[in-house]
Amino acid sequence: MSKRLIMGNEAIAFGAMKAGVRLVAGYPGTPSSEVLETIAKNNDGSIHVEWSANEKAAMEVAGAAAYAGARVLVTMKQMGLNVAADPLMCLNYVGVKGGMVVLTADDPGPISSQTEQDTRHFAQFAKMMAFDPSSPAEAYEMVQDAFEYSEKYGEPVFMRPTTRICHGYQTVEIDGEINTKEAEGFEKDPKWVIFPKLSYNNHIELEKKLIGMQKDLDGYRFNRVTGSGTKGIICSGVGYEYVKEILGDREDIKIFKVATANPFPEGLAQEFLEGVEEVLAVEELDPVLEKAITYTAGKHQIPVKVYGKLTGTVANAGELSTDLVKESLCQFLGETLSPSIPAAGEANVGNICDTPLSPLRGQLPRRGSQVSELQPPELPERPPVLCPGCPHRGAFYAVKLAMKGKKTRYCGDIGCYTLGNAAPLDMVDTCLCMGAGLTMAQGFAHVEEDVYSFGFIGDSTFFASGLHGVANAVYNNANITIVILDNSTTAMTGHQPHPGTGRTMMKEFTAAIDPEMVLKGLGVKTVVTADPLDLKASVETVKRVAEEDGVKAIIFKSPCIAITKPAPKKVINEETCIQCRTCIRELGCPAIVLRExxxxxxxxxxxxxGLCEAVCPVGAIGKPGGEDHE
Amino acid sequence: MNRNYLLCGVGGQGTVLAAKIIAEAAIARGEEVKTTETIGMAQRGGPVTSFVRTGRDIHSPIIPLGAADAILGFEPGEAVRNLPYLKPGGTVVVNSKAQMPVTAALTGSDYNGKEMIEYLQKCGVRVIIVDGEKLCRECGSEKVLNVILLGAAIRSGAVDITEEEAEKALLSRLPEKLHELNRKALKLGMRGTI
Structure with missing residues (x-):
């Protein structure tokens, strides 16, 4: 046993290995990716670990392995769960033999997601158990419990951490055990084939199981009621830690920590409600516990007033923080609170209760700093941008130049290249979800016949959810230009391999699927590959290809800067430069700045x-020494 | 005793590693640690904040407002942005070199961080200014800014670990070929404080 500082995602990974996981499949997505990566890194060879092409594939691969009796883990972010919903919404009816844990990471904020989707609703919808850890140390234990419960009920279960658990680090005692259990083997039986009659019978069974689970979870070790009094707080996840941070060991307030959002531990909830007159629900994302406790009170006719997101007492969007929760607690308790930790306490005595904004949103709280009354100078905004040298900048800029003066529709997608929306490129008109760029471009093309409609998609996204979009375009004869931004990696989530890279997650060599062959195979007649860092040739390519009728494609191929070595740096020749700022205005590269x-x-x-070199009208940019502007 | 440290800067400046070193050094002393950071979308040139909390009975991974013992600002504007986290009597260790955001360059702004440093100095907090650009040049690498700032923070007492503790934690996290460079950076940070 050693105490180590580990990330919540690593804790989940180590917990799963200790529990004997035999197969792990997932698709990268912040904040979930490190779970699978940690297992791959520590794998002794006994665990099959794969980045699947997408979450649906991962769920199905893992589902079958669980049918065979293996313990399996599927990992994804909350948006990915939508992709995997189809198999999951049937797996729950069919059931599993080996323990199946569906790790879905939610992203309050959202910090790196399209929406603040709450997986706990999904658990209710799918009639599945959902575990909600409040710290990395708890997550380590909880994922092991999750496998046990999954096998006990023969059902897949959710493990639903949020960003501050996934990406929070804590000192945790880890023994590093890998107890991989071999699958007992699949037994042929009609019960694995979903049919209406089977579904009807299994639905009845599933409802029975839910009642059993709920009773079981009333006694679950991480669900607990502490304290006493007429005021109670129901909380979960990192929200529980914020409450503890503020209230410390105070015993005059009842706290109901809920580790299983579904099924809601209703028996324990009744115990919590005994003698309580008012309840505050502290949870991130949606008011799931708030509604559950209101329902429980109503069902058992317990007179209690419930406060939370629905009453405006707790913020109903964005992530929580100690400061935001303190504001809610002050309002609820009618007290001015100082936190329990001495180091923090000195500073916070007084009226922090009127701090209205979470500074985690990158803004200063309206109250300003506590160390000075002075107004700070205006801070520069710092939105995320494409990296210096990013090949996507060249690709977007080439399309922009080529299409100058034309009516265009630029449909973007999910990945680093969503950042092509920022000024001065301004090359993303729509962005919706994985794979939507290619298909939305078709919608515009069908109803607006005078437009040049482009669908942009990254290489990993192309394999994850772009193929059917290509088939759809070819089949329905859409007049669009497909632009594949191929940087040979899954960049945004941390450079994971994908079906086009020729390497698996376990670093084995495998066939690299060539997007050009795929496009041709799917019936796209014109497929041209271009180097996005060669501006002139790229512009010519776009001009030529975009004029063709029907479906045509350009593959901009150049590796992500994070997986390649830099070229010699460029400098501006001060004597030649006329300070026209064309380079800044056209490209928006973070490396080109103003100094005095x-x-x-x-x-x-x-x-x-070298993109700046290509746009400079007077040839003032080149290698140091100035011997080149050829 | 519980300590709260906030490290902030721009994606790519190495705040995360510096946070890890402080955390590892505290663990080696037998303390409990919780840390968290912004990664993902914010990494692409956006603001990055790491929180490190050491001691015992730590609950929230995020430092409450007004509770940070020290802010290590890798960029002057980011140090000011995070000032609400500093507790009265706290210390700001700040790199004087500004990083101009694309949005500022596009509007022709003259943002250079000087105004930010002046503001910090007027705030009545202890401010340690580090000429990160110069010291990095002395080291021969732009990548050691994090270690230089950490050195300056240790020397000023803003971060409660010793040079030896920091060096041990640092070297254990790096491949051997980077040891000498980072040892040098730590030393420079320790003595290069203006």
Whole structure:
């Protein structure tokens, strides 16, 4: 046993290995990706670990392995669960033999997601058990419990951490055991084939199981009621930690910590409600516990007033923080609170209760700092942007130049290249979900016949959810240009391999699927590959290809800067530069800045892509020494 | 005694590693640690914040407002942005070199961080200014800014670990070929404080 500082996602991974997981499948997505990566890294060879092409594939691969009796883990972020919903909404009816844990990471904020979707609703919808850890240490234990419960009931179960659990680090005692259990083997039986009659019977069974689970979870070790009094707080996940941070060991307030959002531990909830007159629900995302406790009170005719998101007492969007929860607690308790931790306490005595905004949103709280009454100078905004040297910048800029003066529709997708929306590129008109770029481009093309409609998609996204979009375009003869931004990795989520890279997660060599062959195989007649860092040739390619009728495709191929070496850095020749700022205005590269009013290239940031050299009207940009502007 | 440290800067500046070193050093002393950071979308040139909490009975991984003992600002504007986290009597260790966001360059802004440093100095908090650009040049690498700032923070007492503890934690996290460079950076940070 050793105490180590580990990330919540690592804790879940180590817990799963200790529990004997035999197969792990997933698709990268912040904040979930490190779970699968940690298992791959520590794998002794006994565990099958794969990045699947997408979440649906992962769920089905794992589902079958669980039918065979193996313990399996499926990992994804909350948006990915929508992709995997189809198999999951049947797996629950069919059931599993080996323990199946569906790890779905939610992202309050959202920090790196399209929406603040709450997986706990999904658990209710799918009639599945959902575990909701409040810390990395708890997550380590809880995932092991999750496998046990899954096998006990023969049902897949959810493990639903949120960003501050996934990406929070804590000192945790880990023994590093890998107890991989071999699958007993699949037994042929009609029960594995879903049919209406089987579904009807299994639905009855599932409802019975839910009642059993609920009773079981009333006594679950991480569900607990502490304290006493007429005021009670129901909380879960990191929300529980915020409450504890503020209230410390106070015993005069009842706290109901709920580790299983579904089924809601109704028996324990009744115990909590005994003698309580008012309840505050502290939870991130949607008011799931708030509604559950209101329902429980109503069902058992317990007179209690419930406060939370629905009463405006707790913020109903964005992630919580100690400060936001403190504000809600002050209102609820009618007290001015100081936190329990001495180090923090000195500073917070007084009226922090009027701090209205979470500074985690990148904004200063309206109240300003506590160390000074002075108003700070105006802070520069710092939205995320494409990296210096990012090949996507060249691709977007080439399309922009080629289509200048034309009526265009630029349909973007999910990945780093969503950042092509920022000024000055401004090359993303729509962004919806994985794979939507290619298909939405078709919608515009069908109803607006005078437009040039483009669908942009990254290489990993192309394999995850772009193929059917291509088939759809070819089949329905849509007049669109498909642009594949191929940087040979899954960049945004941390450079995972994918079916086009020729390597698996376990670093084995495998066939690299060539997007060009795929496109041709799916019936796209014109497929041209271009180097996005060669601006002139890229512009010519786009001009030529976009004029063709029907479905045509351009593959912009150049590796992500994170997986390649930089080229010699560029410098601006001060004598030649006319300070027109064309480079800044056209490209928006973070490495080109103003210093004392003059345009300079930040040596530390430049990657040497040369795009600025290509746009400079006077040839002032080149290698140091100035011997080249050929 | 519980300590709260906030490290902030721009994606790519190495705040995360510096946070890990402080955390590891505290663990080696037998303390409990919780940390968290912003990663993902915010990494692409956006603001990055790491929270490190050491001691015992730590609940929230995020430092409450007004409770940070020290802020290590890798960029002057980001140090000011996070100032609400500093407790009265706290210390700001800040790199004087600004990183201009694309949005600022596009509007022709003259943002250079000087105004931010001046503001910090007027705030009545202890401010340690580090010429990160110069010290990195001395080291021969732009990548050691994090270790230089950490050195300066240790020397000023803003971060409650010793040079030896930091060095041990640092080297254990790095491949051997980077040891000498980082040892040098730590030393420079320790003595290069203005």
């Amino acid at each position: 009013g003059k345009v300079v290239i930040e040596e530390a940031l430049c990657f040497g892509c």
